Amino acid sequence: MTLATHYPILQVVIPLLAAPACVLLKNPRACWLLTMLVMLVSLGIAGQLVWQTSESGVISYAIGGWAAPWGIEYRVDALSSYVLLIITTIGALVLPFAARSVADEINIKMQYLFYAAFLLCYTGMLGITITGDAFNLFVFLEISSLSSYALVSLGKDRRALSAAFQYLIMGTLGATFYLIGIGLLYMMTGTLNMADLAERLPAVNESRTVLTALAFLTVGISLKLALFPLHSWLPNAYTYAPSAVSALLAGTATKVAAYVLLRVLFTIFGVDFVLGTMPVAEILIILGMAAILIGSMVAIFQENLKRLLAYSSIAQIGYIVVGISLGTVTGLTAGLVHLFNHAIIKSALFMAIGCIIYRLNSVLIGDIAGLGKRMPWTMAAFVAGGVSLIGVPLTAGFISKWYLVLAALDKGYWPIVVVVLAGSLMAVVYIWRIVETAYFKPYNGPASISEAPLTMLIPTWLLIMVNFYVGIDSSLTAGIASKAAAQLLGVSP
């Protein structure tokens, strides 16, 4: 079939073309409908790509027929199809939720812009994941970043503007660092194709230019990833963005950055160089551990629920980075499994918070007292997501913790085990503060508060169901993840 061979480019082009269409349509309902359609098509294509890569291995697609390394190559392997699946799943579930939430939180005149920016951001993330060209990746990185600054600034609170500006500064720094790194690599090798780079780099490994490039790339990506201590943009951006944006970004933006980190470290530079010759792993492990401890600790003291979840995200990024940096198949599997698991957990939690905002117009912990009775389904979803963050068995979070602890034990890194478990225990504290307030304190809000509308609840609960499903039968996530891990490390699965 001819269409099937074009899936890689369709994955990116369809949302890209839909974005200007939204600007032309202007009607919020029509925009939503179009975006929803695009989300479903993208999800379908991502599913197809996952299936194709598992059947026939890596898919290479030359744009415009120009063969790599001269033309831009789109390259789908186990890892990229896995991340595509994460992004499209989150997108397809956040958008139905967004319909009510956006109508409530964003000025009606701006709503079409929201959908346009949403589509562009989505395009950028899909492009980053699918491209096999390091410079093309930068282009998509900028597309997704610029549109996400716009998305954050749409928040109701005026502080959204300063949050977006802060995000812009830090994000631009990160992207610039990435560009400098790529530039240096181009200088040494004369190529931008990732596979080609990987072939040529070993010859010039020793040069200071390549080492500088590695440093710039690692720091730049860590900024986008919000890895401690480069996380300062994240809490404000998540807190003041519209609910739907928080849900989307929490589930996808940092995950895509983690993907870029994997690509650069393992595909371009190669595991032997990065983890063997250079002390990248040690540095990342230490920073990841610090992220887990500090992120969780700070989350405990937050009064604003969105900010609490944001700090918890910083900690969860730490888990992902620690897993990745262990450099073993189990470790990488742990990181990748958590990539998926954290995406669905955090999106679900932010959607639950979105439901609360929709009804209550507040995100302060003091205002949700007794809400468990008034909004039983919303709060139950929150608790279900919360226990998953803790890592209670039968939830997705447990699978992540299992792999991570197993990987650390296999390498004999006891401190990691201790830190991972300490992070879990701190999650108990910050989640249980909310549970206690919502269920055991008397309700003192307005009498009119009732359960959130179904269009918001159903997507939230779908994510929660996915969370339980992959927690009970992890063969889907762990299966693809371990395959992707083996591919990245160049060992046969």
Next chain:
Amino acid sequence: MMLSPETAILASLFLPLAGGVGVLLTSNRPNLREAVTIVTSLLLLISVFSLLPTILDGGRPAVTLVEMLPGLSIAFKVEPLGMLFAGIASLLWPINSLYSIGYMRANNEKHQTRFYICFTIALSAAVGIAFSANLLTLFIFYEMLTLSTYPLVTHKGTDDAMTAGRTYLGILIGTSIGLLMPAIIWTWSVAGTTDFTAGGILDGKLQDALLGLMLLLYMFGIGKAALMPFHRWLPAAMVAPTPVSALLHAVAVVKAGVFSVVKIAVYIFGIDLLQAQPWTHWLLYAAGFTIITASLIALRQDNLKRRLAYSTISQLSYVILGVAILAPISAMGAALHIAAHAFGKITLFFAAGSIYTAAHKTEISQLDGIGKRMPWTMGAFAIGALSMIGVPPAAGFISKWYMLMGAFEADQIVAIGVIILSTLLNAAYFIPIIYAAFFKQESTESAQHPHGEAPLPIVLALSATAALTLLLFLFPQVPLELAREVVQP
């Protein structure tokens, strides 16, 4: 109709949950709702006991539900120890339900639907723990038991209850995630399996000190066994309504703890391995220390439920001690003590709740002369207390007898000393209560508030468990046989 053993396993797991749904659906009609609870508990009893003949014949029925991680499934396999634990829990649930109905109605407790639903989930979790075929399955149901009993502990919703709930959850989740989970993953990492296997799976996999460390992670990771210093959740949980303290914090939850201890010692480490390894002998001293210290603390408690809670902590460590003596016959005593203590302690808690319902008294110093007003309650209390001390004709005597025999066989002077000393201490904190209740004069203040026995369902329930305590002494064959099968497969 005969249930096949496999169906019976699944039925035992899912019946309580189905009952929970039934309770939810009938929440507006209390009589029907309570009927659902009673019927469910009886059905569970039937389905669990339908497995007994198979187990006694040497059958080990197994069911695998779903593969959760590659090579690791949620799976169930019934062996004698699990049969014993599930049997006790399912036998006591109908009695406890009867008691709950009397207690919750007489005290006008709120949120009764939530209360009964949480009970059903907790029972399902207890059965899941009992029947689990590997550590992963055990861990899943262990956490389910913790989470489902949390709303029961905080039932009253007061600040006290919330603080207690925090202690409860903090210690139980903290130890299980912080210690038990890494121990399980470590076991998986070194042994490549977490299946409960006769003779253990760790032989030759770990060296001296590491094995001792692993045992440390397991024993303290199972916070439900209340080994000191992780015992504080149990007195904290006494803030819950008495039926919760009775069935869950004297039977299901704490027994899940010591059951897991015995199961892990026997089927993961293996008694032989533990015996050969000097690094694991610390367990005996930890258990002995807990027995004596908890008894000393119990002596000083005036609140009846708190005294019972500390007595539970000390009795739980008997079971651990029975394992730590590392003689097969004492391990048998340990298994038997799970049953003996369950019947005795639930009777004691039933009596405490009965006193609270009828006389609104919670302190021991208020109980002078109460035996004349509540002869059934205090009679049952006396039987339960005798079982705790280990005096015939109560069940506690048999289990202590086996543990002492094992201690002599293994020449464990320390264990013998601990058992004798603690028996004296048990007597010292129980006998005065019985004496005061029957032989002291009622205080003038109590005399001004005359009261009779507690409501009939309560009296029926506590008489039934007291009778069971005596029956277990007279007819210990079935549990003894199950316990023997554990140590001599």
